[in-house]
Amino acid sequence: MRRVFFLVPGTIDRYRCGGLSVALHTARLVNRLLPTDLVTYRTRQDDYLFLDDLLQQEPAPGETLWVVSWGFEVPKLLRRLRGRHVIYHAHSSGYGFDLPSGVPVFAVSRNTLGYWADRAPRNPLFLVPNALExxxxxxxxxxxxxxxxxxxxxxxxxxxxxxxxxxxxxxxxxxxxxxxxxxxxxxxxxxxxxxxxxxxxxxxxxxxxxxxxxxxxxxxxxxxxxxxxxxxxxxxxxxxxxxxxxxxxxxxxxxxxxxxxxxxxxxxxxxxxxxxxxxxQERLNQLLSEHTETALMSRWRSALAAIETMPSDEVPLRRSPTFLLRFNRKVGRILRFLRRLISRC
CATH class of the missing domain: 3.40.50.2000 (Glycogen Phosphorylase B;)
Known part of the structure; x- marks a missing residue:
């Protein structure tokens, strides 16, 4: 059975925000599916595991699933976790970074899902809306x-x-x-x-x-x-x-x-x-039912099961670079223009 680590900078007052609340709540729920721990990486706290210690204890790739989510710090965390099994729990969008090929994206909203479906269309994508407590x-x-x-x-x-x-x-x-x-x-x-x-x-x-x-x-x-x-x-x-x-x-x-x-x-x-x-009442009940803990756990269970079936020894698909797509489009336009020009001669 895999173990899951949710990474947060810390849980003290300076880190208190909606993202931390979601990470804490989600980690508690996922713990019902797989053994799950909260791991801090900025502030060492007595109640939680610390990232530096864990990286020394388990060589890559290991069996652990590492869940990262903290906005601007995601690229740095992905570099530290290179070669390991990582999930990006995507909250907000717009941070501007790209994801390595093969890193699954667990998006908490359709808006975020659409953002990563455009920016990382070859990465495994899943929708896991947050639950109301x-x-x-x-x-x-x-x-x-x-x-x-x-x-x-x-x-x-x-x-x-x-x-x-x-x-x-x-x-x-x-x-x-x-x-x-x-x-x-x-x-x-x-x-x-x-x-x-x-x-x-x-x-x-x-x-x-x-x-x-x-x-x-x-x-x-x-x-x-x-x-x-x-x-x-x-x-x-x-x-x-x-x-x-x-x-x-x-x-x-x-x-x-x-x-x-x-x-x-x-x-x-x-x-x-x-x-x-x-x-x-009918519309409200439907909306709230989609954001219960039961609904969230069902989506996480399905997403975790899906990534378990993905082969780890094959080269993941890569997205086509934007500059190459645009270059090819311009070349195609030039070739079509030349064909029309030649056909008139």
């Missing part, structure tokens, strides 16, 4: 689960400051407050996010500017899904992986389009009558 599904006050209606929710509009746009924070929030709505801008650590979302009628998430300014993508966009699991009406941007789950005017509603007045009017209407703005 159980407390969102077990305690979320949504349709059919002790839904809290408008009068029971003390917060009219909830905005999380991190990744939010200047438009939302600088224009929309003041406009909504001016009309008397209770708007909470959450900016620090919250001990119980489920309770905060359960207490909110409308949730606003506008990350397009944030990711565009960083030159990267919204890798998996769980916050709007978490909000819907708690019965919130969601107004959001639809960039990158958010388009995997949010269908405009059906599941979520676009924010920051048209005009400020139109946003204000729609949000006020949704605060007054949330049930008219939520997705149907």
């Amino acid at each position: 159980p407390h969102w599904l077990e305690r979320g006050a949504r349709l059919g689960v002790a839904v809290a209606e408008a009068g029971d929710r003390s917060i009219d509009v909830l905005v999380q400051e991190r990744k939010s746009s200047r438009y939302v924070l600088g224009q929309l929030v003041p406009a909504l407050r001016k009309l008397g709505l209770k708007v909470v801008v959450q900016s620090g650590w919250v001990e119980d996010l489920v309770a905060l979302f359960n207490a909110s009628k409308v949730y606003i998430y506008d990350s397009a500017e944030y990711w565009r300014s960083n030159g990267l993508s919204e890798g998996f966009g769980l916050p709007p899904l978490e909000a819907m699991a708690c019965g919130c009406v969601v107004f959001s941007s639809f960039n990158h992986a958010l388009a995997d789950t949010l269908e405009p005017s059906v599941v979520g509603h676009q924010i920051g389009c048209g005009s400020l007045a139109w946003d204000v009017r729609r949000i006020c209407e949704s605060v007054r009558e949330p049930s008219a703005w939520r997705p149907t």
